[in-house]
Amino acid sequence: MDQFDVVVIGGGPGGYVAAIRAAQLGFKTACIDEWKNAKGGPAPGGTCTNVGCIPSKALLQSSEHYEHALHHFGDHGITIKGASMDVAKMVARKDAVVKQNNDGILYLFKKNKVTFFHGRGAFAGAAKDGVYQIDVSDPSSTSIAAKQVIIATGSNARALPGVAFDEKLVLSNDGALSIGEAPKKLGVIGAGVIGLEMGSVWRRLGAEVTVLEGLPNFLGAVDEQIAKEAAKLFKKQGFAIHLGVKVGAVKTGKNDVTVEYTTADGKAETATFDKLIVSIGRVPNTTGLNADAAGVKLDERGFIVVDGDCKTSAPNVWAVGDVVRGPMLAHKAEEEGVAVAERMAGQHPHIDFNCIPWVIYTSPEIAWVGQTEQQLKAAGVAYKAGSFPFLANGRARALGSTDGLVKILADAKTDKVLGMHVIGPVASELIAEGVMAMEFGASSEDIARICHAHPTLSEATKEAALAVDKRTLNF
Numbered sequence: 001m002d003q004f005d006v007v008v009i010g011g012g013p014g015g016y017v018a019a020i021r022a023a024q025l026g027f028k029t030a031c032i033d034e035w036k037n038a039k040g041g042p043a044p045g046g047t048c049t050n051v052g053c054i055p056s057k058a059l060l061q062s063s064e065h066y067e068h069a070l071h072h073f074g075d076h077g078i079t080i081k082g083a084s085m086d087v088a089k090m091v092a093r094k095d096a097v098v099k100q101n102n103d104g105i106l107y108l109f110k111k112n113k114v115t116f117f118h119g120r121g122a123f124a125g126a127a128k129d130g131v132y133q134i135d136v137s138d139p140s141s142t143s144i145a146a147k148q149v150i151i152a153t154g155s156n157a158r159a160l161p162g163v164a165f166d167e168k169l170v171l172s173n174d175g176a177l178s179i180g181e182a183p184k185k186l187g188v189i190g191a192g193v194i195g196l197e198m199g200s201v202w203r204r205l206g207a208e209v210t211v212l213e214g215l216p217n218f219l220g221a222v223d224e225q226i227a228k229e230a231a232k233l234f235k236k237q238g239f240a241i242h243l244g245v246k247v248g249a250v251k252t253g254k255n256d257v258t259v260e261y262t263t264a265d266g267k268a269e270t271a272t273f274d275k276l277i278v279s280i281g282r283v284p285n286t287t288g289l290n291a292d293a294a295g296v297k298l299d300e301r302g303f304i305v306v307d308g309d310c311k312t313s314a315p316n317v318w319a320v321g322d323v324v325r326g327p328m329l330a331h332k333a334e335e336e337g338v339a340v341a342e343r344m345a346g347q348h349p350h351i352d353f354n355c356i357p358w359v360i361y362t363s364p365e366i367a368w369v370g371q372t373e374q375q376l377k378a379a380g381v382a383y384k385a386g387s388f389p390f391l392a393n394g395r396a397r398a399l400g401s402t403d404g405l406v407k408i409l410a411d412a413k414t415d416k417v418l419g420m421h422v423i424g425p426v427a428s429e430l431i432a433e434g435v436m437a438m439e440f441g442a443s444s445e446d447i448a449r450i451c452h453a454h455p456t457l458s459e460a461t462k463e464a465a466l467a468v469d470k471r472t473l474n475f
């Protein structure tokens with residue numbers, strides 16, 4: 001039986017990055033991942049690469065180009081007659097982007113001398129003399145041994161009780177990324193990140209999108225001012241968003257699906273859709289891992305229980321990413337994977353969960369880091385807020401993307417940055433400055449004093465920082 005210092009189970013962003021870092025630190029490392037591509041071959045990269053971050057961003061890009069060609073190129077003097085969208089080609093391009101990423105990970109494994117096993121990994125039992133046996137099955141069939149194990153088995157879409165995903169009419173993220181043609185009527189249950197991103201893709205391609213959200217507030221985790229702005233803009237784009245609904249029976253017909261629901265004011269309603277995306281959160285994936293036998297405890301929701309260092313209840317077994325507590329984000333999984341590898345090597349890395357950025361890749365994008373105004377109010381923290389609209393930013397005007405704003409929240413006494421919130425063009429990139437500021441304990445004045453290139457969108461960040469001290473220059 002091949003013996004390794006470290007075996008990583010799961011090759012998503014948490015697992016494959018942990019494996020690479022462990023190998024860089026001199027550990028003899030293996031990574032096991034079961035994801036299969038259409039031909040049954042290995043497709044490492046997990047949810048993120050295969051049915052998450054990467055394919056969704058590919059479709060968002062294609063659909064945004066199409067929307068621009070239809071509705072915005074005219075503003076630039078460009079006339080396109082008869083623009084059309086070949087959905088099959090768009091989906092094939094997305095598949096090609098995914099494959100580039102799968103292949104890239106296999107290349108990185110080779111480069112870093114990580115041994116890859118394609119198949120499902122399962123603990124054979126508890127450690128014997130400090131060594132765990134991991135059995136690998138389908139399509140590989142072998143057993144390997146390791147002193148240290150990192151579980152990075154990720155998550156799956158949560159289904160509505162009694163409504164299984166058939167991926168034809170009732171879609172998880174998987175099916176939502178592979179619809180053959182734009183549905184006329186698309187229903188989305190859950191106005192969260194997936195619902196809004198996938199809803200945007202298909203709305204841009206012509207679908208009439210209805211979103212049914214259980215909570216009374218839109219984007220409850222987002223800063224209220226930003227969430228209000230987002231709701232206004234999404235409604236203007238044509239999303240029908242119903243908040244505070246209670247979803248009842250979901251009945252699939254031959255070619256459509258009917259949802260019964262009760263509105264916030266108690267009215268019974270029925271809606272029929274060509275496709276229904278159910279995006280109501282995700283559940284940790286520990287199926288077939290035989291975690292129990294190894295002494296790895298799960299909590300009542302199925303997450304692997306870990307301490308602040310990602311140690312599980314079993315000696316020398318660690319767990320990272322979506323399968324443990326904390327935000328279900330690829331970059332959070334990666335940070336944990338790296339940190340675990342470094343801890344195994346005796347280093348002392350630290351992850352500040354308050355500095356993990358969030359991005360929703362709609363148009364405009366929404367991004368934030370740190371605390372929202374409502375969180376600061378609830379915690380009784382005295383703060384100052386400064387914001388700056390893209391309407392007053394030269395680059396945004398030149399781009400034709402003037403919706404949204406940047407907002408910075410700073411401690412009232414010390415001026416330390418406590419949060420940054422953006423809705424607007426490439427908010428996903430702009431937020432990095434807020435993350436850096438918070439990681440370095442910067443003040444809003446620090447951001448305000450930094451020279452930002454002109455004309456850039458990042459000048460809106462500088463202006464928001466100036467606004468904290470009520471001294472914007474361009475608004």
Ligand code: FAD
Nearest residue numbers: 010012014034046047048052053121154321322328329330
């Ligand atoms: P996963 O990526 O789920 O990987 C786990 C891997 O382990 C999988 O390959 C799985 O097959 C494998 N596995 C499971 N059990 C076993 C076993 N027993 N043996 C062998 N292999 C096993 N996050 C972002 O930060 N940005 C985004 O833009 C973003 N977009 C998303 C869009 C969608 C539609 C979805 C669904 C998610 C998105 N996410 C995004 C979330 C992100 O995909 C996850 O947070 C991330 O993939 C978690 O990484 P992970 O390594 O913990 O798990």
Ligand code: NAI
Nearest residue numbers: 190191192193194195213214215279280281282328359360
């Ligand atoms: P989510 O947690 O973002 O949103 C789920 C929404 O569904 C919530 O608003 C919730 O109130 C609502 N909901 C739950 N049960 C419901 C019910 N029975 N009826 C109606 N509404 C209901 O979950 P989502 O969109 O499924 O995404 C899962 C996770 O994947 C995200 O939380 C995020 O961590 C990750 N992700 C990240 C992305 C990014 O970083 N850009 C993109 C997509 C996913």
